[in-house]
Amino acid sequence: MEPNLVQFKKGVLELCVMAVLARADSYGYDIASQLSEAIGMGEGTIYPLMRRMQKDGIVSTYFVESPSGPPRKYYSLTDLGRSSLTAQRTAWESFASAVSALLRPASDDAPPGASSDQKTITVSKAVRNDA
Amino acid sequence: MEPNLVQFKKGVLELCVMAVLARADSYGYDIASQLSEAIGMGEGTIYPLMRRMQKDGIVSTYFVESPSGPPRKYYSLTDLGRSSLTAQRTAWESFASAVSALLRPASDDAPPGASSDQKTITVSKAVRNDA
DNA sequence: GAAGGTTCCTTGCATTGCAAGGTACCATTT
DNA sequence: AAATGGTACCTTGCAATGCAAGGAACCTTC
Known part of the structure; x- marks a missing residue:
């Protein structure tokens, strides 16, 4: 996996671990292997x-x-873990869709119920004098 | 924005900033405002x-x-910035879809060309003795 | 002139992913 | 039996970096 993905991996790891464990209990080395393949997580x-x-x-x-x-240390999602998974999954989805929205070039970012601040800046004609 | 999104925000910020600037040049305070709304980024x-x-x-x-x-310091994507945006966008998309795949519960994770290690662990009957 | 929004900035803190290293168990090879 | 190599656990130190908090300057409105 290219090393420039490093920046994306932060923080979602917990979610991914929970997702893995939601399928089946597993142990550290195996979770690490799975997530190493999937998203490039290191064993450490x-x-x-x-x-x-x-x-x-x-x-x-x-x-x-x-x-x-050596004996494997299996991990199992607790009830708290399961509800946390649900919550974080939702959070991830909304975050990912927000990023996707940012990523799509068109400026149709006024879905129903938009806040309608005077947020339109219209950079009109900014005089450049950069180096 | 709920504080438990904190964990997701890491590292994608640069991508989001580039996406914002791809639409139009902008200045720090405004970029921060946009991204604060969109993904909860702090001004600092x-x-x-x-x-x-x-x-x-x-x-x-x-x-x-x-x-x-005070005078606004506008930022403009360079050519390097534009190509970086393209690259990171691709990286983001592949990362996001990997996470989404993890997130979907079914175990149809053997698309054509799978590596076929002896990767099937089948937790069968793991005796629990946790606290 | 006090208040508050805009706009720039900095410092310090805490989180956390990773590389590198270490130990131990087990089977196979030499 | 020594060496190798895979499995499986763990730790330490580093570096990156998002954030809160704070601060300064510009401007308008009361």
Whole structure:
């Protein structure tokens, strides 16, 4: 994954982790692998993240022996985690659509109920004298 | 805007600023106002950001007198800025669609050409003993 | 001249993703 | 049995960066 995605990844990680766990319980190394493929998350990121989420009551943990290494620490979404997922998913969707709206070039940004401040600046003829 | 969006805002700001400037040149205070409405960006954020972008050759600046305050420092996308916008827009779209894919619950995540590692973990019967 | 909006700016704080490094378990190879 | 390499856990330090809070200057209105 190109390194210039770095800037986008911030903060959505928790949401992605919750999404992964909503499908099935999983353990750190595997979550990291999945999210490394999907959005380029590094492994070093997952453990602090998971600890934070556990501290916040989003996930609970249990151990399961691994056939190929140290015991796996599985994470499971709590009820709080599930409701947090719902909330954050909504927040993400609204955020993403706001960004998409910004991204589309036309100026049809006056959907029904717009605030109608005197927000039209009309840069008319700005004299340039930049370097 | 709810404070729990904070986590999503990171890093996309530059893209949003470029999108705003692609429509029309603008000045810090106004960009901040627009993005404050759209995605909840704080004013204190814009000035370091703009300086960074100028240093990186993404924008150039020129001053225009204001009828209602100190002179406005207008920002204009450079050619580099325009191509950067294109690139980052693409990156954003692919990132956003990756997150959306994660977010949709079904497990149809094996599109043509999947890597086919032994990636199927099947949590089968994990014995829970969490606290 | 006080108040308040506009417009620029800075400093300090806190969050947090990442790279790099470390430990340990297990199986296979030499 | 030593070495290798994959799995799986973890930590430390760095760097980026969004924000709140504060400040200064310009302007208009009361």
